[in-house]
Amino acid sequence: MADGDAFAKLELELRRGTVVLAALSQLHSLRYGYELRQSLAEKGMPIEEGTLYPLLRRLESQGVLTSEWRTDGGPPRRYYVLSADGRLLYERLTESWRGLNDTMDRLLEGGGRHER
Amino acid sequence: MNADDLVESYVSDVARLLPRKQRDDVALELRTLLRDELEAKAATAGRPADEEMARELLTGFGPPREAAARYRPHLTIIDPADSRGFLRVAGGGIAVIWLLGLLAAFQRRPVGSAGDVLAVLRDWWLSVGPQVLWWPGLLVVCYATAAFVRRRRPESGAWKPRRGDRDRINRVGYLAAGAFFVSGTLVLIDPGRMLEYVTGGRAAPAAYQAFVYDDDFFRHRAPWLLAFMVLHLAFYGVMIVRGRWNPLTRQIDIALGLTVCAILTWVLLAGDIFEARPTDQLTKTAITLIVITSLVDLSLKLRRQWRRITHRPYA
Numbered sequence: 001m002a003d004g005d006a007f008a009k010l011e012l013e014l015r016r017g018t019v020v021l022a023a024l025s026q027l028h029s030l031r032y033g034y035e036l037r038q039s040l041a042e043k044g045m046p047i048e049e050g051t052l053y054p055l056l057r058r059l060e061s062q063g064v065l066t067s068e069w070r071t072d073g074g075p076p077r078r079y080y081v082l083s084a085d086g087r088l089l090y091e092r093l094t095e096s097w098r099g100l101n102d103t104m105d106r107l108l109e110g111g112g113r114h115e116r
Numbered sequence: 117m118n119a120d121d122l123v124e125s126y127v128s129d130v131a132r133l134l135p136r137k138q139r140d141d142v143a144l145e146l147r148t149l150l151r152d153e154l155e156a157k158a159a160t161a162g163r164p165a166d167e168e169m170a171r172e173l174l175t176g177f178g179p180p181r182e183a184a185a186r187y188r189p190h191l192t193i194i195d196p197a198d199s200r201g202f203l204r205v206a207g208g209g210i211a212v213i214w215l216l217g218l219l220a221a222f223q224r225r226p227v228g229s230a231g232d233v234l235a236v237l238r239d240w241w242l243s244v245g246p247q248v249l250w251w252p253g254l255l256v257v258c259y260a261t262a263a264f265v266r267r268r269r270p271e272s273g274a275w276k277p278r279r280g281d282r283d284r285i286n287r288v289g290y291l292a293a294g295a296f297f298v299s300g301t302l303v304l305i306d307p308g309r310m311l312e313y314v315t316g317g318r319a320a321p322a323a324y325q326a327f328v329y330d331d332d333f334f335r336h337r338a339p340w341l342l343a344f345m346v347l348h349l350a351f352y353g354v355m356i357v358r359g360r361w362n363p364l365t366r367q368i369d370i371a372l373g374l375t376v377c378a379i380l381t382w383v384l385l386a387g388d389i390f391e392a393r394p395t396d397q398l399t400k401t402a403i404t405l406i407v408i409t410s411l412v413d414l415s416l417k418l419r420r421q422w423r424r425i426t427h428r429p430y431a
Contacts, residue, residue, distance in 0.1 A: 032149075033145070033149045033152075034149050034152035034153060034156075038156075048176065049149065049153055049173075049176065049177060050176065050177040050178045050182075050183055050186065051186070053145070053146065053149055054183070054186035054187040055186075057142065057187050058186075058187070058188075058189065061189075075148050075151070076144065076148065077145075077148055078144075078145045078148075
C-alpha cells in the first residue's frame with residue numbers, strides 16, 4: 001500500500017498539471033500576483049507563492065500573458081491579463097481538460113472495483 | 117535583522133542570479149509580492165510582521181538559487197534519459213584512464229621496495245589523478261551537443277530497428293581484419309626478417325639490433341603467446357567459413373580473448389621483450405593499449421551475451 005509520502009508526491013504531480021490552466025482561468029481581467037493567488041486559494045486551489053509568481057513571468061515571456069505596472073494609490077504592482085494568443089490557448093486547454101476529465105471519470109468508475 | 121531587511125536581502129540574492137535585463141523588474145515585483153504576503157501573514161497572526169514571520173515566508177519561497185531558476189525557462193544540459201549512460205561512460209572512462217596511468221607509472225619507475233610503490237603512486241596521482249576530469253568534461257560537451265541536436269531535430273533521436281540478423285558474420289570484414297592480424301603475427305614471429313623484407317636489406321645494422329628478442333622471452337613466453345594467437349586466428353578462420361555465430365562459438369571467442377589478454381599481461385609483467393630498451397618500452401606501451409582495448413571489447417561482448425540470456429523470450 002502506498003504510504004503517506006508517496007501519496008503526497010503523486011498528489012503534487014496531479015496538482016502541478018493543473019496549475020497553468022487554473023491561473024489562466026482567473027486572468028480574463030487584470031490581476032496582480034498576490035491578488036491572483038488569493039483568488040485561487042478562495043476557490044479551493046491554493047498555489048505556493050514560489051510557484052505562481054515565477055510562472056506568471058514565464059507565461060508572459062511565452063506571449064500567453066501581457067502585463068503592465070499600476071500604482072492605484074499603493075506601491076507599484078505588476079498586473080497580468082490573458083493576451084489574444086493566451087485566450088486561444090486557454091480555450092484549447094479548457095477543451096482538453098474537459099475531455100481528459102470525462103475520460104478519467106469513465107476510467108475511475110470502471111476501476112472502482114479492484115479484482116484480487 | 118528586521119522583516120523588511122530580510123525581504124530586501126532575499127530579493128537582492130534572487131535578483132543577482134537573474135539576467136541583467138530582467139533583474140530590476142523582477143526585483144521590484146518580487147519585493148512588492150513578498151511584502152503583500154508578509155502583511156497577510158501578520159494580519160492572520162494578529163501582530164506586526166516580525167523576523168520569524170519573514171523567515172517562514174522566505175523559506176516557503178525556496179532558496180534564492182531555486183527561486184531564480186523558476187523565473188527562467190528550464191535548461192537541461194544532459195537529457196535525463198542520458199544521465200545513467202553518462203555516469204557509466206564517465207565512470208568507466210575514468211577507471212580506464214587511471215589504470216593506464218598506473219601501468220605507465222609502474223613502467224617508468226622500477227619497484228624494489230614499499231617506498232618505491234609509494235613513489236609510483238605519487239607519480240601516478242600527479243600525472244593523471246585530478247587531470248582525469250578532462251574526460252567527464254569532454255563527455256558533458258558531447259552529451260549536451262547530442263541533447264541540443266535532438267531538441268532542434270527531434271527526428272534525429274527517433275528509434276531505428278537494429279540490423280535483423282546479428283549472428284551473421286560479415287565475411288569481407290572478417291577477412292580484412294584476419295589479413296591484418298596475420299601480418300601482425302608474422303611480424304611477431306620474426307621482426308628482423310620482416311624488416312629485411314620491407315627495406316630490401318638496406319636497413320642499418322642498428323635497426324636489426326633493435327628488433328632482437330630478449331632470450332628469456334623468446335624461450336619461455338613467446339611460444340605461449342604465439343600458440344594462442346594462432347589458435348585465435350584459426351578460430352576466426354573457422355568462423356569465416358561457418359558464416360554464423362552461435363552461443364557456443366561466442367563463448368569460445370570470449371574465452372580465447374580472455375586467455376590472450378592474460379598471456380599478454382604476463383608478457384608485460386614478466387620481464388623484457390626486446391633487448392633494446394626503446395623497442396621494449398614502445399612494444400610494452402602498444403601491448404598495454406591492446407590489452408585495455410581488448411578488455412573493453414570483451415566486457416561489451418560479455419554484456420551482450422548476458423542480455424541475450426536474460427532477455428530471451430519465454431518458449
